[in-house]
Structures are given as structure tokens and as C-alpha cells.
Amino acid sequence: MKLSVALDLEKDIDNLNLVKQLKGFPIWIKIGLRTYIRDGRNIIDEVKNIDQNLKIFLDLKLYDIPNTMGDASESIADLGIDMFNVHASAGEKAMQEVIKRLNSRKNRPIVLAVTALTSFEENEFYKIYNQSILEKSLAFAEMSYRAGIDGVVSSVFESKNIKEKTSSNFITLTPGIRPFGENRDDQNRIGTIEIAKNNLADFIVVGRPIYQSNDPRGVVEKILIEISK
Secondary structure: OEEEEEEOOOOHHHHHHHHHHOOOOOOEEEEOHHHHHHHOHHHHHHHHHHOOOOEEEEEEEEOOOHHHHHHHHHHHHOOOOOEEEEEHHHOHHHHHHHHHHHOOOOOOOEEEEEOOOOOOOHHHHHHHHOOOHHHHHHHHHHHHHHHOOOEEEOOHHHHHHHHHHOOOOOEEEEOOEOOOOOOOOOOOOOEOHHHHHHOOOOEEEEOHHHHOOOOHHHHHHHHHHHHHO
């Protein structure tokens, strides 16, 4: 299991100060929508300047027609990031197009597909998709697997079932992790490190429990110890 730390702070200088504090750890850095829209490619370059060994996950959740998603995925790959995501709701053809465009590259980034956002409650999700979170997440995962996508973004509670329906090598990245029982905030389907382990998650994403701490480096160290047990 790998740790991805979310850079979700209000100012770019605060994000970069956090990265400086975490320099040297074997972690991934998740750059999300607000941060990338505000800071652009510069934030990617700045993170790499701080620590070349940090892996970067660009979390933009592409969702558009197949050709546009293919074009965007090539531009994203040119940024030199290590992983990014699309939304499974865009459909199988769109995901196939993304993989088709990237497979010709020597070292293409990992591509994940978002199933159900961890902010969803069951009733709200059903109104949109007319299926339960688990049912639709499994359907999205199977479709993504057929399309050649490397894995999915899901809550910890769908992770094990997704691997059983696809492959043990199909990546699951699980946001909404509260490693030591912290507040859920705006997330609904949250889990601990132990739950993530039991559900065979490959990546956990942790944000606020790290960057709202007075000792972010200490929290990351504790998380990595728990992961390695």
C-alpha cells in the first residue's frame, strides 16, 4: 500500500511548504482541481524541484467526449506526472481512447477511473445512477478494466469487491482515509488504514489529517509505520 498526500491548501506557498516538510518520504503527492487550476504546471515543477523522488498524481477526473479526453490525456502525459484519473461515467469508448493514445508512449502514466465519489451518500447516489454505490462501482470497475484502464478510484468499502470482479492487479486508490479516527468532514464513506488494508487498497489518500496537523511530518511517519505493519 502506498500513501498519497493531498495538496489542498488555500495558497501555493502553503502547499509547497508542506511538500518541503515531507521531503524524503516514499510518498505520492496528489494535485487536485483547485490547486492545478490556480497554480498550473508550475506546481508540478515546484514539487519536483523540492524532491525528484516524489511521485505525482494529477487528480482532474477527466470527463468529456472520447476525442477530447484523448487529447487531454496526451497533454497531461507531457507534464511528466506519474498518475492521473478520468471519470468512468465518460464511458468505455472514452477510456479506450485515452489508453490508445497513451500506450504508444514509452513510460506512460498510470490511469485510474473514478467510480463513486466518497462524498456520496447512498440515497443521493441512487437518485443520479439508479443503482446502489456498490452495484454501480462494480459495473464501472468492470467497464474500466475492459477498456484497459489500470485501476479505479473508490472508497475502501468497494475495493476488495472490485478486485474480485476484475483482477488482483487492478489498482484501487481510496480517498477519504482518516488514519487514526479523525473527523469525517465532508466525506461520507471514510475508512481507517486498517480497513483499507483489509480491503486490499493499493493507495490511500490522506489530506486534512496531515496538512491540518501541527506536525505533518510526524503524522506521515506514523501512517507509513502503520502501512508497513
